[in-house]
Amino acid sequence: MLNAANPADPMLRIAGLNSWYGESHILHGVDFDVREGEVVTLLGRNGAGKTTTMKSIMGLVPRREGSIRFKGAETASMRPDGIARAGIAFCPEERGIFASLSVTENLMLPPQIAPGGMSVAEIYTLFPNLKERSGSQGTKLSGGEQQMLAIGRILRTGARLLLLDEPTEGLAPVIVQQIGRTIREIKARGFTVLLVEQNFRFAATVADRHYVMEHGRVIDMIPNSELSANMDKLHEYLGV
Amino acid sequence: MISIFGVPGPLLFGQLSLGLINGAFYALLSLGLAVIFGMLNIINFAHGALFMLGAFASWMLLVPNTWLAMISPGLSVPDWLSLGYWPALVVAPVLVGAFGLLLERTVIRRLYKLDHLYGLLLTFGMALIIEGLARNAFGSSGMPYRTPDALQGPVNLGFMFMPKYRLWVLLAAGGMCLLTWFLIERTQLGARLRAATENPDLVQAFGVNVPRMISLTYAGGVALAAFAGVLAAPIYSVNPNMGSNFIITVFAVVVIGGMGSILGSIVTGFGLGIVEGLTKVFYPQASATVIFVVMVIVLLARPAGLFGKAA
Numbered sequence: 278m279l280n281a282a283n284p285a286d287p288m289l290r291i292a293g294l295n296s297w298y299g300e301s302h303i304l305h306g307v308d309f310d311v312r313e314g315e316v317v318t319l320l321g322r323n324g325a326g327k328t329t330t331m332k333s334i335m336g337l338v339p340r341r342e343g344s345i346r347f348k349g350a351e352t353a354s355m356r357p358d359g360i361a362r363a364g365i366a367f368c369p370e371e372r373g374i375f376a377s378l379s380v381t382e383n384l385m386l387p388p389q390i391a392p393g394g395m396s397v398a399e400i401y402t403l404f405p406n407l408k409e410r411s412g413s414q415g416t417k418l419s420g421g422e423q424q425m426l427a428i429g430r431i432l433r434t435g436a437r438l439l440l441l442d443e444p445t446e447g448l449a450p451v452i453v454q455q456i457g458r459t460i461r462e463i464k465a466r467g468f469t470v471l472l473v474e475q476n477f478r479f480a481a482t483v484a485d486r487h488y489v490m491e492h493g494r495v496i497d498m499i500p501n502s503e504l505s506a507n508m509d510k511l512h513e514y515l516g517v
Numbered sequence: 518m519i520s521i522f523g524v525p526g527p528l529l530f531g532q533l534s535l536g537l538i539n540g541a542f543y544a545l546l547s548l549g550l551a552v553i554f555g556m557l558n559i560i561n562f563a564h565g566a567l568f569m570l571g572a573f574a575s576w577m578l579l580v581p582n583t584w585l586a587m588i589s590p591g592l593s594v595p596d597w598l599s600l601g602y603w604p605a606l607v608v609a610p611v612l613v614g615a616f617g618l619l620l621e622r623t624v625i626r627r628l629y630k631l632d633h634l635y636g637l638l639l640t641f642g643m644a645l646i647i648e649g650l651a652r653n654a655f656g657s658s659g660m661p662y663r664t665p666d667a668l669q670g671p672v673n674l675g676f677m678f679m680p681k682y683r684l685w686v687l688l689a690a691g692g693m694c695l696l697t698w699f700l701i702e703r704t705q706l707g708a709r710l711r712a713a714t715e716n717p718d719l720v721q722a723f724g725v726n727v728p729r730m731i732s733l734t735y736a737g738g739v740a741l742a743a744f745a746g747v748l749a750a751p752i753y754s755v756n757p758n759m760g761s762n763f764i765i766t767v768f769a770v771v772v773i774g775g776m777g778s779i780l781g782s783i784v785t786g787f788g789l790g791i792v793e794g795l796t797k798v799f800y801p802q803a804s805a806t807v808i809f810v811v812m813v814i815v816l817l818a819r820p821a822g823l824f825g826k827a828a
Contacts (some may be wrong), residue, residue, distance in 0.1 A: 361724030
């Protein structure tokens with residue numbers, strides 16, 4: 278699994294991660310890593326634990342055990358705000374656009390945690406729709422615009438690892454393409470992305486590697502270059 | 518003499534100004550309740566007691582040696598600690614706000630995951646304790662609080678004479694309401710507060726220290742109550758029950774305005790003060806109940822309140 282061209286420690290290394298919601302044991306020892314500058318996806322059926330993995334990284338589950346090392350530092354016992362300030366930004370599946378905030382207020386909400394984030398002007402260049410609607414109430418935007426806003430606002434903060442939970446869910450094909458362009462653009466700018474996806478055809482257009490999850494574990498890793506050779510296996514994993 | 522609907526002008530304006538003064542206190546108190554409810558999901562029944570503490574803190578800062586001697590003869594502090602009214606406007610809310618911070622950190626924060634009812638019972642109990650202790654220390658007859666010299670006497674508004682102090686209360690309360698509204702609705706800090714009201718987990722996952730923000734919000738709401746208490750001290754006598762006299766009406770105001778609505782609290786607070794004042798002129802018998810009649814009508818027609826969003 279080690280890439281000879283990138284011998285450095287991974288940016289994110291997850292080992293033996295277990296998570297619980299109350300009595301339900303959701304993650305049963307998740308292991309994977311993400312190297313700096315990569316786009317990595319978590320694929321898997323509904324309920325495989327992809328979203329819980331993301332929430333566990335952010336500290337948003339009631340109970341988690343195991344190791345989550347970010348840039349070499351253990352974050353598994355930190356609070357969400359500390360994890361965010363360490364440089365991880367999260368775009369949730371439900372997008373988390375605030376109804377009581379305008380588009381601009383939503384965009385400016387996450388505090389800057391480090392220099393090196395994108396400027397508001399650059400984000401508006403990436404998503405021209407947002408600029409036109411900057412005064413609107415956040416939740417009055419279309420689904421696609423809300424998704425752009427949800428991604429745009431975490432590009433500002435200076436966080437270098439972005440967790441995107443199903444950014445294409447429920448969006449029209451033309452918007453999905455725009456999200457795809459955006460992910461390639463932010464990869465080109467040196468961001469590292471961990472992406473949860475149901476749609477592996479979309480994932481194949483943006484990602485370097487894919488981890489497959491099932492029943493709260495990572496059961497396989499497929500480099501994007503070997504995706505077509507592994508189609509049968511993938512169909513079996515995902516049940517499509 | 519001018520008369521309106523057969524009512525002499527001076528009587529009408531007099532009651533209107535009294536209504537506005539009451540409305541100013543309703544607005545300040547329900548504003549604090551709205552901020553606290555929005556952020557903490559706690560119905561802060563201790564608000565009246567904290568308002569009373571604000572008035573007492575102000576009274577204590579007037580001449581500390583008077584009451585220190587009451588507690589224990591011979592106890593005294595240097596004269597420069599006799600701050601007087603104007604510094605008390607700042608110092609008393611800060612002191613009582615700090616006390617609120619302590620309450621939040623030690624007790625209230627244990628209830629966030631429970632039903633509203635628990636917060637209501639806890640804060641109601643705290644109110645009884647605070648008021649009981651105050652009665653124990655100072656009796657229930659009340660302390661006189663002399664209006665500051667600069668605000669003695671009446672001012673001629675052209676159509677009526679109004680005590681200077683009452684005009685000041687209207688301006689100060691109105692200004693404080695506007696300031697609070699601006700802070701919450703128009704600043705970055707306020708945007709974070711509003712966002713944390715909607716989805717605290719996500720705001721914390723953006724790197725905001727939400728637990729600290731919650732503590733400070735409670736302290737801020739409490740400081741607003743204490744500020745109202747300082748303003749009230751020269752108007753109502755400073756006594757341990759002054760908060761409980763207000764708090765029931767204030768809760769009616771909150772229900773009418775809509776739980777958690779900032780603008781709703783301000784508008785409804787002043788509005789119901791006026792309604793109460795007008796009722797005193799036109800049908801005095803109903804003046805004590807009119808707010809509750811309005812509450813019943815609003816609850817029947819718009820259960821979420823005039824400015825509230827349906828859940």
